[in-house]
Amino acid sequence: MNSSSAEDDFILVGFSGQPNLEKILFVVVLVSYLLTLVGKTIIILISSIDPNLKTPMYFLLTHLSLVDICLTTSIVPQLLWNLRGPAKTITALRCAVQLYISLALGSTECVLLAVMAFDDYAAVCKPLHYAAVMNPRLCQALAGVAWLSGVGNTLIQSIVTLWLPRCGHRWLHHFFCMVPSMIKLACVSVQASEVQLFIASLVLLLLPLALILVSYRHIVNAVIRIKSVQAWCKALGTCGSHLMVVSLFYGTITAVYIQPDSSYACTYGKFISLFYTVVTPTLNPLIYTLRNRDVKGALGRLFHGDRDLGS
Template sequence: MEQNNETSGGDFILLGFSDQLHTPMYFFLTNLSSLDLCFTTSIVPQLLWNLKGPAKTITPVGCAIQLYVSLSLGSAECVLLTIMAFDRYVAVCRPLNYTSIMHPSFCKALAGVAWLSGVGNTLIQGTITLRLPRCGHRHLHHFLCEVPAMVKLACVDIQANEVQLFVATLVLLLLPVALILVSYGFIVQAVMKIKSVQAWRKALGTCGSHLLVVFLFFGPSSAIYIQPKRSYGRSQGKLLTLFYTVVTPTLNPLIYTLRNKDVKGALRRLLRRGQSS
């Protein structure tokens, strides 16, 4: 069984300085770090700008850009977390074939699928949402130009849009969750066959951080997208959105890095190299 501890956040910079971190798992974590950084950057600046005074506004062009960018990155993260679960499945259940299955070209192709799926989803959902007619000046009761909130601004029947949004949610939220659960089901079966405390520790070290991130990301996002007609309170809807768009990406470095021996070792070596130069 392969023993790996995970990393995320700003630590993707370290990957270029340590050969020990050039593995498929760290390659996917580099992509996750980049997604998290871009995701929060597309949301937080406008959020902070609106906090400075009572006039909370965003231009139509700015709203469209924020919608396209945040939806693309959020969709890509759904797929990437699923790919990472598959990587953990291969590492635990097929350790002898891990390097042959997760070879660099295959990993790059999987990462490309994640990014392209995000772009494809935002081009479809974002364009359909922006084309909805809105009568007069409308107030978006949200801090983010998000599809469920923007659909409610339309002055036409939005039933077809809600069906389309529900289908997209099934594909990009519920299906990934199902695949992740299946992957971890096989992982649990594999570990149960090995009656070793050390095996359990390796499995928890390999998969625990990823499972926590999956729960923190998919839980609130599913609650927002699965039933757009559901009457959330405004504060509750904003809190859930804030959690998976800002809080979870911010927590990822703490969840992954603080328990990561490989990255800590690479950082120490990098600091020693800087002091000696």
Template structure:
């Protein structure tokens, strides 16, 4: 089998990244380093607080813990290599490192897409079925839904990752990106990649647009339910319940769909790598802030663990 990863004659891949803008590289290094440290701190705090505080042993925080774990692993699969390349002239990544980065980031990105849909379903149950919420969202169902999200990500990687890494590479190994990502990698192949682009588009429909469609349906039903009550209090309660998730979904999907639904368009311009930077680095940093700043339960749990709230 001749493919991108087992062609040993070409050496390491070159991640061009932002090397055409040296001044921007220095700024990005500082911003991304701070962002990564905040990601580690924020998401680790959510995982620990949700685990240690009994009041947070609910479906919502079970899903949130998994989201934080996905974000932690996703950024860690990308940012250390990115920081290394930003700080010096060397912009290389080994073939094995590139394959690992591609597979891990693809699996986790796909998992997050499905997990956000699962969390929207949970919010639907909380708003539209409040009296039966505890029995409806029982632990076994929650574990099954999370399992589906993780398996979906793994399955997508086994299919897309394997196909991409098997493509023959005959020319240069310069990736005009800061990471090994499918839309950028398939451009290195020396064969017709039209079939690969179709396959990528179909996979994106299933793992991006289908979950997004389910999210929109969930919130459409929630909005219909709240409007039927015609109460400002009901509307405020629904926004408290769903507001954080809506913000997270908006941040994540508005960027990742731009890359994967029309990879030719996004990668034909330099904006492609900036868009990728948003959903791989910025969004995982903002998610913990969104969920803690807008969430009284999480803020209360943090105070209790820090000994500032005796209740």
């Protein structure tokens, strides 16, 4: 692809059919993006400096926060530029970079959420052996697997997508470069590519989701056997935030990648994509801070200037 040629540029249609809505979305997206940057940075900061948060859960939460920062940054600046005026173009090179980064990070987040569910399972079902099970070496290995799985998925899907002949088609009916929308620009049969996309979605969306459900099935069974209200409260305190984040993320991203091919679904899909790429990363820090006493305590020590963080 020749990024210097205007003929190779893509036109991101986005929400251009609704100019009044674009003005509102510009403000909403900008505020959400700034809140995401601040919230995620604070989580990374307190997880790094507070001794009370030197645990596997916060180690994984730091990686999740980093993924969210990079994912939104790969999409939102271009979206804000397109929302502010009539220019909707994005160069072929920038589109390819956006496709690579957003797809890799989205895949990484799917696997990270499954790893965090396993951490919850170990904390609730194996409390006496938790430190041995979730040792630092295993945590680092699981985080590495999450990042590598995202890169591997991207290398397969992006290369196939970008090499499809477009025959001059440039109009992308979305607000960022993503595989389902770019496949529709092809001027050849894309059945094989759609099958490949479906299989990849099945593996990197539904397989981690299945692992999450299995982990929580074991958690529920363990709590039921104890038959204790206190155990229920402790399990909810351990798993509640993660369950909310999983519900928000998977509920939206699954609807984007597994949806009917229709104009209504395309329009509806843009708003769902906007939710999981912009709104959900903004809500995640609020979910973890509002429902977690450790995080709230660390925030209090950070902003009140308490030097003795271990006390």
